[in-house]
């Protein structure tokens with residue numbers, strides 16, 4: 195540890211399960227990096243929808259993870275745990291965490307840290323890890339999206355959606371999205387979506403059929419579940435893949451699974467947080483090899499709606515839960 199590091203830091207605690215007002219600044223001891231971890235002086239932290247679920251009491255930290263919310267940060271390495279050789283003190287990185295990001299300092303597994311892409315600020319880089327790891331591992335690993343294939347993304351203006359649109363388009367796919375308002379259409383088109391379907395006014399199955407000459411799409415990234423699920427099966431092409439990353443309208447539904455057999459569909463999904471470091475390390479390597487050059491060239495970029503001071507984490511959660519944002523929300527730590 196650097197000798198000048200303080201013992202205590204400001205962090206945002208969840209005082210009890212409930213609304214955004216449960217996010218309260220508190221004083222905590224600075225965490226110590228374990229074997230294979232680095233200690234980061236946090237510059238900015240990303241806010242993600244799973245943080246809201248955790249605050250509500252529905253998404254507890256996995257065993258061993260910090261109870262402080264926050265799944266991604268960017269900052270400077272200020273101490274090294276035993277065995278860390280890939281980073282040195284003073285390196286600027288962004289990192290995927292299992293928790294602890296809403297704080298002045300946090301620990302991160304060394305393999306889950308990535309360099310700041312050329313040309314991006316630390317703040318911008320704080321918006322990258324959670325959505326890029328999630329999009330890569332679900333759309334490209336699990337659902338095996340190929341250049342030339344078609345992709346439907348639900349929640350086109352979400353943090354996940356704005357990342358997925360750009361990445362899939364940059365890697366050669368046709369992208370369609372659904373959005374919950376007319377004001378969300380143009381931002382998705384600007385990011386590279388060919389069509390943004392306002393689900394309040396249009397049936398996405400019908401729209402997808404029209405866009406694909408009745409063929410359907412090859413891959414659907416779904417965070418909605420519930421009543422979307424049967425319709426997703428209808429909107430998929432033969433050999434299509436449906437990948438779940440959340441169930442905003444519920445995980446339980448009655449389904450007619452006949453399309454799975456008739457069209458030889460694959461239904462899959464994953465959740466990132468609880469996966470071991472050994473699973474996340476290869477995703478980080480893929481991102482650095484394939485995606486970081488796209489960020490450095492400016493071909494894709496993090497879409498940041500608003501940056502709040504750390505102490506105003508509650509306001510960031512309230513905005514996220516209003517669904518009025520487009521892209522990412524951040525907390526400025528220093």
Ligand SMILES: NC(=O)c1ccc[n+]([C@@H]2O[C@H](COP(=O)([O-])OP(=O)(O)OC[C@H]3O[C@@H](n4cnc5c(N)ncnc54)[C@H](OP(=O)(O)O)[C@@H]3O)[C@@H](O)[C@H]2O)c1
Nearest residue numbers: 242243328349352353354373374417439440464465466517
């Ligand atoms: N599995 C994983 O590893 C993983 C990792 C990260 C995030 N996630 C999940 O991915 C989702 C997006 O995360 P994020 O941080 O990008 O969140 P976000 O920016 O808050 O986006 C959520 C989006 O969901 C849409 N939405 C909300 N309620 C809806 C409903 N009832 N029906 C249809 N759409 C609805 C909203 O868009 P409209 O207003 O346009 O509908 C909103 O933009 C979250 O559900 C999160 O839990 C999963």
